[in-house]
Amino acid sequence: MAQPTAPNDLLPPPLLARLERMELVSRKVFRGRLKGERRSKRKGQSVEFADFRSYVPGDDLRFVDWNLYARLDKLYLKLFLEEEDLHVYFLVDSSPSMDFGEPTKFFAAKQIAAALAFVGMCRGDRVRIEFLGSENRSSPVLRGRSQLWRMTDFCESAKPDQLFDFTDAIKRFCLRAAGRGIVVLITDLMDKNGYESALRLLVGQQMDVFVLHMLSPEEMKPELAGDLKLVDCEDQDEAEISVSSAVIKNYQATLASFIDQVRRFCAQRDMTYLLTRSDQGADVLVGQYLRERGLVR
Numbered sequence: 001m002a003q004p005t006a007p008n009d010l011l012p013p014p015l016l017a018r019l020e021r022m023e024l025v026s027r028k029v030f031r032g033r034l035k036g037e038r039r040s041k042r043k044g045q046s047v048e049f050a051d052f053r054s055y056v057p058g059d060d061l062r063f064v065d066w067n068l069y070a071r072l073d074k075l076y077l078k079l080f081l082e083e084e085d086l087h088v089y090f091l092v093d094s095s096p097s098m099d100f101g102e103p104t105k106f107f108a109a110k111q112i113a114a115a116l117a118f119v120g121m122c123r124g125d126r127v128r129i130e131f132l133g134s135e136n137r138s139s140p141v142l143r144g145r146s147q148l149w150r151m152t153d154f155c156e157s158a159k160p161d162q163l164f165d166f167t168d169a170i171k172r173f174c175l176r177a178a179g180r181g182i183v184v185l186i187t188d189l190m191d192k193n194g195y196e197s198a199l200r201l202l203v204g205q206q207m208d209v210f211v212l213h214m215l216s217p218e219e220m221k222p223e224l225a226g227d228l229k230l231v232d233c234e235d236q237d238e239a240e241i242s243v244s245s246a247v248i249k250n251y252q253a254t255l256a257s258f259i260d261q262v263r264r265f266c267a268q269r270d271m272t273y274l275l276t277r278s279d280q281g282a283d284v285l286v287g288q289y290l291r292e293r294g295l296v297r
Contacts, residue, residue: 010110010111010114010152010155010156011111011114011115011118011148011152011282014283015115015282015283015287016118016148018283018287019115019118019119019122019286020118020122020145022119022286022287022291022296022297023119023123023296023297024086024088024116024119024120024123024125024182024295024296025294025295025296025297026086026181026182026208053076053077054074054075054076054077055074055075055076055077060077063077063078064076064077064078065077065078086120086125086126086181086182087125087126087128087177087178087180087181087182087207088116088117088120088125088126088127088128088181088182088184089128089129089130089173089177089181089182089183089184089207090113090116090117090127090128090129090130090184090186091130091132091170091173091183091184091185091186091187092106092109092110092113092129092130092131092132092158092186092187093109093132093166093185093186093187093188093214094106094131094132094133094158094159094160094161095132095133095160095161095163095164095166095187095188095190095191096160096161096162096163097188097190098160098187098188098214099160100216100218100219101216101217101218101219101278101279102216102218102279103278103279104216104278105188105214105215105216105278106160107278108214108276108277108278108279108280108282108285109186109187109212109214109278110155110156110158111281111282112186112212112276112282112285112286113129113155113184113186114129114151114152114155114282115282115285115286116184116286116290116295116296117129117142117151118148118151119286119296121142121143121144121145121147121148121151122144122145124143124144125143125181126141126142126143126181127141127142127143127151128140128141128142129142129151129154129155130173131158131161132161132164132166132169132170132173132187133161133162133164133169134161134162134163134164134169136169136172136173137158138176139151139154165193166187166191166193166195166198167191167193167197167198167201169198170198170199170201170202171198171201174201174202174204174205177205177207180206180207181207181208182207182208182209182210183202183205183207183208183209183210184210184212184295185199185202185209185210185211185212186212186214186276187211187212187213187214188213188214188215188219189213189262195262196265199211199265199266199269199271200269202271203269203270203271208272209266209270209271209272210271210272210274210295211262211266211271211272211273211274212274212276213259213262213273213274213275213276214276214277214278215275215276215277215278216277216278216279217277217278217279219255220252220255220277221252222248222251224243224248228240228241228242228243259275263275272293272294272295274289274290274293274295276289
């Protein structure tokens, strides 16, 4: 049987064409092990000139600008922009609460992770996708366009997990993560034990951390009324409520306060917080929203 010409609905062909022209952006400078397609702020020995500096004993004479020496009678070294690869990690929350909405938050999270992963793969970055759960599932290192099918198959096979400890899942990632780079965490942050400990662990990795807070339209603007029994999808806790306009207004105020709290928590620790909605397609989220906020260019 012939292989289809494009991945499944996760990354449709028009989206792939746009993603190939993008690049992941890191606010920090990291030292890669291999030569990639990414311009580094570090000065190195590539072909693109960056600057001069004065010669000091022991410097390589091959990089002395002899033309400048003939004019100024002083020794200066040429400095060049170096290209380097980057570690890029995508951590996708696979808790039961992510299996909600239309489309589900989990599908939207997988699609964003796959789209951004492809951007990194096209630029020669070392990409890894990990689904956080009771047993974290991690992809192999992905690099180059040829790994597209391997990456999409891995994402498609992932399903929401059973209830697990969010902080413990992040800790398992931190213990295995090697190298410096970008970490993109995609989660709804709905954990009764809180999110603070987990995010502090990521801060300790000294990486460039982006927190994509994924919520569904139904969570942001619920359309409920009357007497209802609410059942927690993770621990099966039940609560009976009478929904009125006042209750909805109070809920939205509480949600807004929670979002503001997370945003301030991240800002104080030099993490980038981005609120996202599951009903926005990856073409809008990646091509417009995340580009405007500095994750891609």
